[in-house]
Amino acid sequence: MSSSITLRDVGQTFLVRGDDDRQLREFVALDGVDLEIAAGEFVTLVGPSGCGKSTVLDLVSGLTKPTSGTVSIDGTPISGPGLDRSVVFQQYTLLPWRTARGNVEFALEAAGIAKRERAARALDYLELVGLGEFANRYPHELSGGMKQRVAIARSLSYEPGVLLMDEPFGALDAQTRERLQEELVGIWRRTGTTVVFITHDIEEAVFLGQRVAVMSSRPGRIKEVIDVDLDRQTAENQDLRATPAFASYRHRIWSLLREQTLQAARPEVVNRVA
Numbered sequence: 001m002s003s004s005i006t007l008r009d010v011g012q013t014f015l016v017r018g019d020d021d022r023q024l025r026e027f028v029a030l031d032g033v034d035l036e037i038a039a040g041e042f043v044t045l046v047g048p049s050g051c052g053k054s055t056v057l058d059l060v061s062g063l064t065k066p067t068s069g070t071v072s073i074d075g076t077p078i079s080g081p082g083l084d085r086s087v088v089f090q091q092y093t094l095l096p097w098r099t100a101r102g103n104v105e106f107a108l109e110a111a112g113i114a115k116r117e118r119a120a121r122a123l124d125y126l127e128l129v130g131l132g133e134f135a136n137r138y139p140h141e142l143s144g145g146m147k148q149r150v151a152i153a154r155s156l157s158y159e160p161g162v163l164l165m166d167e168p169f170g171a172l173d174a175q176t177r178e179r180l181q182e183e184l185v186g187i188w189r190r191t192g193t194t195v196v197f198i199t200h201d202i203e204e205a206v207f208l209g210q211r212v213a214v215m216s217s218r219p220g221r222i223k224e225v226i227d228v229d230l231d232r233q234t235a236e237n238q239d240l241r242a243t244p245a246f247a248s249y250r251h252r253i254w255s256l257l258r259e260q261t262l263q264a265a266r267p268e269v270v271n272r273v274a
């Protein structure tokens, strides 16, 4: 099961206090953001720090509402959070007093899944992320990568149409990160869920995304969306990251981001509120 996502002419303005006079001002975080994500697609979102990536994810999750424009799931405007969407953050956010299985079951309980179904389903999803044998371990008995896999299992367990991931591998070491990237591609293929994945890491964006959306900052907009046409199936046993095609995508996105970073050096645009 998967859902499409549409952002149409989306703007998000926050009220912030000026550093100098402490007056309230409008800060335009997003302006005119347009993005269409098809059901079942894997899209990565990159952009300079503070360009509004998490703000976009918050809007799709329904935690916040846009100041202007519309954000829709399967053509229906989002009115708040829902079980059709699930978010994985950089911090694992597991309950320390529950086992891996207990953490997944907790989400299933909140989603209203019948008690008799919860234990089996939790185990199925822990197996999907390769943690079937660790179901009875507590978070403090798991490595960082394992904790993040539990968080992914928990998010997928109630079978959302959309999985939103905000730098989920940002706190992991390079090797664990690469392994989880490969596993995530496998999980995405098996579940067919639409994935929107935020990252600062260009290689991660190219490796994972069927398309990479590059954002510009101040105000945040989608600057360019790049189709990544890499043969991931035949490359399964090769080092995809070492291929010339991969390097070429990496360089293209690096160049776009460099332009953005140079532009971001100018002062922020804020409008004073009367």
Ligand SMILES: Nc1ncnc2c1ncn2[C@@H]1O[C@H](COP(=O)(O)OP(=O)(O)OP(=O)(O)O)[C@@H](O)[C@H]1O
Pocket (backbone or CB within 6 Å): 014, 015, 016, 027, 029, 047, 048, 049, 050, 051, 052, 053, 054, 055, 056
């Ligand atoms: N609730 C809020 N109130 C005021 N300003 C906010 C709020 N949320 C975000 N911002 C501002 O909006 C801009 C975009 O923030 P956001 O967290 O979306 O950026 P980001 O691209 O995810 O950043 P990073 O890559 O550093 O995580 C930033 O300038 C931030 O300070």
